[in-house]
Amino acid sequence: MSNFYLDNPALKFQLSHPLMPKIVALKERNFADKDKYEHASQDFDDAIDNYERVLEIIGEICAEIIAPNAESVDKEGPQVVDNRVIYARGTQENHDALKQAGLYGMALPRQYGGLNFSMVPYVMAAELVSRADAGFANIWGLQDCAETIAEFASDDIKEEFLPRVSQGQTCSMDLTEPDAGSDLQAVQLKATYNEAEGIWYLNGVKRFITNGDAHIKLVLARSEDGTNDGRGLSYFVADNRHDHTIKVRRIENKLGIKGSPTCELVFSNTPAKLVGTRRMGLIKYVMSLMNGARLGVGAQSVGLSAAAYSEALAYAKDRKQFGKAIIDFPAVYEMLALIKAKLDASRALLYETTRFVDVYKAYEGIETERKLEADEKADYKEFQKNADAFTPLLKMFASEYANQNAYDCVQVHGGSGFMKDYACERLYRDARILTIYEGTSQLQVVAAIRHVSTGTYLKKIREYEAQQLEPEFEALRQRLAAMTQTYEKAVAQVSESKDNEYFDFAARRLVEMAGHIVMGHLLLLDANRDDMFRKSAEVYINYGEAEVVKHASFIKRFDPAQLENYKA
């Protein structure tokens, strides 16, 4: 039996990261559940063993069921019948298998039927599912919504909805509308409170809603009459009872991820419950949900890159031209080496970010149970800041690399790659959404740039630089140090201009420079722990160094007066 977890030692490697004991101890509250639940972890080693066993189950389902279904799901797609979504046959089969395997609610507390897994194995599962079928990963990955309920909703709402997620009911997050895409402050769907009944009612239209016919829906709606901005929005949970108060009007016909139904929904007097506090919908809860979703897209992107690499490698080894396998030609093996380096770099960034999220989320949970000590509080804030800084970096790089890798994967296949006969054309189409949804790459830059200004990235880079390495990696570290100097100069130059528009214009270049250095360091640290990353570390630093020099050269020569030339 093939298994996507067991065939990829790079994943198990992440479970052996030095921060894992801290993550597990925090998440498990020093194993407080061990005598309460038979499936609870007894100690650190037991927790890692549990993670691995569950990842093996997912790895097998991915390789044996989800990946083989991907082609037919892409072809068949979902349909709307009587205002309801009917999944493609393969999608339903995938969902049923994961449900039977108990793989919904992985990160939820055990009291709600979850496995209480930390984010690292949960994100790893998302990577595996995405490698098998990036479109299906959305349906499975929307269990993230449960995290938001667990964090912010009242106990009653938690009791009502969370066990249902663990039992395999699906979720959706209903944010965007025809006139509210990237700008969610413009949301108009109306929430009206009926005092006599003590219930909210939702009315309006939502558009581009992934898995829109889900059982459990988190809806952003305008609860405050007469408001026009984000401060009038609250967050609601609606139980989709399929009683026609929520109708699926249509599903979009998309370029890729065709198995994932993207719905237009009409809410007509849909009963709903308020999550958390009024007016905090966008400001607090959606931002939190969005960060989780961006981490999810990071995992989806890495999974897709992994699929692209495996398809490209297999084809390049198999295809013979001019009397030898095409992988033996420099032009082809360089492409493969770059796909691999970008895959390894984005994976390193994915799990580094996930570890930050893990630690701060665990503290966040502990804080609801008891007051944090001063040192814990400081630790919490530090990890939260790093998670905030790394999440947009991850979302941007991983999704851009997934696209580049899918592009190169088609290229390695040559003419055959353009035909429907190989999986690479589907990967190429599926990848395209990754740089767009849950915040475009351009919006990730907006989120990331303040960490360039405030020096969050630089501080982290200095920490990486200070770590102990084997002497053989010293030369690479020095190159990264030189790249960092170049980056600092470029940041200083742009900042000194005091021109806000120019700063925005240069932002992407600065963020990318920081990203290349961060990923270079992460791969170097990985290579220091395991030789399997040595090649990728060298290849990636070659690549990243050239990119940093390119951006530095652009910034150095650029005169803000030229901005006019860029305007249509």
Added chain:
Amino acid sequence: MSFNIVVLAKQVPDTRNVGKDAMKADGTVNRGALPAIYNPEDLNALEQALRIKDKFPGTKVQVLTMGPARAAEIIRESLYRGADGGFLLSGREFAGSDTLATSYALACAIRKMGKIDMIICGRQAIDGDTAQVGPQVAEKLGLPQVTYAEEILKIEDGKITVKRRLERGVETVRCPFPMLLTVNASAANCRPRNAKLTLKYKRANTATERNSLEEDCGDFYKTHPHLNITEWGTADIDHEPEWLGLSGSPTKVKSIQNVVFTAKESKTLDASDNTIEELMKELIANHTIG
């Protein structure tokens, strides 16, 4: 309505991915070179049992396997998927059993298990391909049997209605309980391992396995009796010693030849889109095409 079900399962060498070292020079199977797996059709059988359990709460599914100590893995794999418990029938007296001695031993064990409504097993094991053990167990226990089952259509009024998949078509039969069912590979695939059950039962083991552990388990298994996989030897079943193992096996291997396959077994397909799609998937999966 609920049922007591016994699933008969066997640990077999994975003969589906045979490499160069799969056979020894003397023509016998090199078990060391092949991974030990759950016999595929026994997994189909387990799924049928678990479906009955899903439909009729209170149903108890127990798995019985005969084999060496490591065959306890079969019981654990069953627990991970939803079985309630299992028995390992093990001992050197059982070694060398042919199908007759095996079915005798299994029948003796089943008699010890109390009132049983249904015995479900795979049609045949991939290491012997005899398809004899299930029917022989039924005969020895005096039970009616339905072989080559593909689907259980319904259970009502103390009878089970089963669709059988035969070489040239299907046949629907009804049978009273208690009964024995052998299940084809064309029946539903077994469900995956369940995460929580896997974590719960990962420490389930037999006394023999516990004794070979380095760490001291203390009284962990006394406080967690459900993690104890029952291990039965000859002393635990009522039997006639000469009917067990080699002495109970009239089958004698006279000689073994290496045979090179020239044609594969044939398969008759109906002309539906579904069947053709399944075949295409199979051909792609085993790399015949694509």
